[in-house]
Amino acid sequence: MSLDVAALRQQFPILSRKLDGKPLVYLDNAATTQKPQAVIDALVDYYTTCNANVHRGAHQLADEATRRYEQARDTVAKFINANVREEVIWTSGTTEAINLVANGLGQLLNAGDEVLVTEMEHHANLVTWQQACKHAGATLKVVPINARGELDEAAFAALLSTNTRLVAMPHVSNALGTVNPIKALTAKAKAVGALVLIDGAQGIAHGDVDVQDIGCDFYAFSGHKVFAPTGVGALWGRASVLADWPVWLVGGEMIQDVTYQDATWGALPNRLEAGTPNIAGVLGLAAALDWFNTLDKAAVQQHEKALLASAHEQAEAFDGLRIIGNATNKIGVLSFMLDGAHPADVGFILDRQGIAIRTGDNCAQPLMKKLGIPGTARASFSIYNTLDEVDALFAALRKAKMMLA
CATH class of the missing domain: 3.90.1150.10 (Aspartate Aminotransferase, domain 1)
Known part of the structure; x- marks a missing residue:
């Protein structure tokens, strides 16, 4: 070895x-990783051989771009062990993925509900929940860390209650390098009926991520942390949770039916993917994961x-x-x-x-x-x-x- x-x-x-x-x-590298030639080649190949919009055109380039784009979803689903490919939602990165969840939960929160975060959060996994709670009149609770930079697991358990709607925590702290025991903490959160979101920005490139084994409901990550281009990432969410999750962005692609008076949304993953996506970035992300899997x-x-x-x-x-x-x-x-x-x-x-x-x-x-x-x-x-x-x-x-x- x-x-x-x-x-x-x-x-x-x-x-x-x-x-x-x-x-x-x-x-x-915690800020961004460098890119192997395989990823650079994937970007160049898309733009020089099949540059077209996906899911829209009635021509060969569009068909080829769509096929590669959806194959990339399969690649990510397999990489994190998703149950079904439709659980992979393309985003611009971890920040957008967390905002997607927070905006939806913000529409579901009520006064008296609680959201748990930790003292080691990146702003992307703190300010989103802070603002969602503020707008809903819910309470944000913060799990302390000890002198070594580890989560206080006893305090975590004490802060959980039947009012806890969601726990959001990092897989790995970007500032301290701490690897959190997310599987055990997720089990404790699920025991009180809370949803669990894992900020996987720092975890995705350092080991095997198995969302089924973790037991969480959402896992968010950015491509650029795992040798892929900037501006692309993914949110994994359980299909049973995402199927009725409040939409965030609206526009093209995510519509089932629209009139001048109202609209209805399509099925997963389209309902949470409004607008033209970062197609080249998605293909670059798939190339990065394929390359990483050879190691x-x-x-x-x-x-x-x-x-x-x-x-x-x-x-x-x-x-x-x-x-x-x-x-x-x-x-x-x-x-x-x-x-x-x-x-x-x-x-x-x-x-x-x-x-x-x-x-x-x-x-x-x-x-x-x-x-x-x-x-x-x-x-x-x-x-x-x-x-x-x-x-x-x-x-x-x-x-x-x-x-x-």
Whole structure:
């Protein structure tokens, strides 16, 4: 069980770039992953061989585009183990997918209903529910985390009640790297009759996602987190839930019948997919998942664990560096602060050495406020990163420390 990382890197054209004469060390994968040539080729092939709108034209190009587009739905359904293909709804990404669910639930919520989120939420999985509750007069409850950056499971259980309509939580924290025990927490939520939505933006690229095994009702993810283009993603939802879910966008494609006075909606998945979709993005997403499926998942996970272990070992030995997030079960993310240095300054100095990281609040301002920090520097790892790149990160940090002293 091994991963040929050198051969893998050859499939990503951007990794051969140099920045200011220095090799690119790309450690911002939690923000977006790079794209293999197979995905780039899929986009070019669509635009050069069968560019047409789907489900509409009475000509060969439209038929071919539609066939590829719907085959892509099959690819996603199989990748996450959906019961039926109609449970896969195309969106522009995780944010739109969560908004689709939140807008629908907002129409169903009443005063006295409750929605649970966590202290580690990305804004996309916090502000949506915050606003839905505000408009409906419902109550938003927040599950706390402990000092290690893990969810307080006892508090989670205590906050659940028969008034809980939905629990929304991340599979993996984008700011801390914490992997949440979503299967166990979902079971607790379902025991009180709550719906469960999983923000899978950070979970989709790091291991096998099986929505049947998780037991949730919704799973949302973005293509660009799993080697696909930006601007495309998917919402998986149980057919029994989605079949009557309040529509969000209205327009073309999702109509069953329309008059000047009223309209009725089509069946899944069309009823939740108004307008012309990101066809090229959908095909790119399918190409990314097909490509990802050629890899040995166990070897991928072993390699990513080795990268994080090396990063943690060097971080713990680095004088003046504080790790933010020490969950027992974490993946892919090293968030940290250097004593006396603003994260933005650290990021700038690293960038001048060819090392790309994220700095700031990671779209998790309430979490940063809880931790009493302005933000972090965040290195996040993917399958094409190497142990040598981890070493390069810390060599650059030693230089940054000297420059900022």
